[in-house]
Amino acid sequence: MRFPNYFADAEKGFKDSKYVLFGVPYDETGSFRRGTKKAPHEIRQASWNFEPYDLLTGVDLRDVRLHDYGDLEIGAGDDPSRMKKEVKGFVHRILDNKKVPIAIGGEHTITVPIVGAFAEAEEDFVVVALDAHLDFKDVYENNPESHACVIRRLSEILGVENIAILGVRSGTREEFKEGEKSGLLYVNSFEMKQNGVKWAVKRVLQRFSGRKIYLTLDVDVIDPAYAPGVSTPEPFGISQFDVLECIKAFASHAVGMDIVEVCPPYDKGETSLLAAKIIRFAIGELWKHNP
Ligand code: MN
Ligand code: MN
Secondary structure, eight states, rough: OOOOOTTTTTTTTTTTOEEEEEEEESOOOOOOOGGGGHHHHHHHHHTTOSSSETTTTTTEGSSOOOEEEEEEEOOOOOOHHHHHHHHHHHHHHHTTTTHHHHHHHHGGGHHHHHHHHHTTTTTTTHHHHHHSSSOOOOOOTOOOOOOOGGHHHHHHHHGGGGGEEEEOOOHHHHHHHHHHTTTOOOEHHHHHHOOOHHHHHHHHHHHHHTTTEEEEEEEBBOTTTTOOBSSSSOOSSOOOOHHHHHHHHGGGGGEEEEOOOOOGGGGSSHHHHHHHHOOOOOOHHHHHHHO
């Protein structure tokens, strides 16, 4: 079965929209397994499974001013400069028009130019990441643009003190050491299990009280039992319910978000389905605060 190639209920044109979805099918530095470039398409297809009305948010997505721009033209090959230029330029266009970007990756590297555009637009904001990995390596496999270096690159853009990561459970000893030394706030998945997700988000909100938040959701933060189709699965993750709690907690401050690292070749569609549902929930939740 084939459905239209846009996100279900994203029926508005760019001009009439408040929320702009776009895909970035970039998949070049994946260290364990490839296929994230298929995610925007598969997530869009999966979105047609759902009713427009969302029980949890009480929002009918047909009421949301939502546009799906489609995928950006990022070219092929492992040189990320074209991707970075396209993404940054498009996010500038969204921000110039006072709209909210919602990006679908692709690998986590796509977050760097998005945050770069926010920084250039001189927004005072912080980044909250949900990720199994610390992503704080300076270089990985000789590549500073690797998806394993995303948080490090972001820290160079907006300062390590303006970033928090929830759900972490993987990184090298050096990464954790350097992260701690430089003041990176992270909460690991074991602490979250022990103390609860509300405790974890409270730590983040206390640190960033009242500031705007860009949310980057690396889907591998979710346990592979629920989200097996990711590039670098890591057991002992948080649950899909925890992700909803996080989105709910940060939504009133959110200025944009992305959802990355879904890798459709490695499951039977479960992870794309989950990602599509999370996006629908997130849009509803954001829209309630910022229609
Ligand atoms: Mn990541
Ligand atoms: Mn990750």
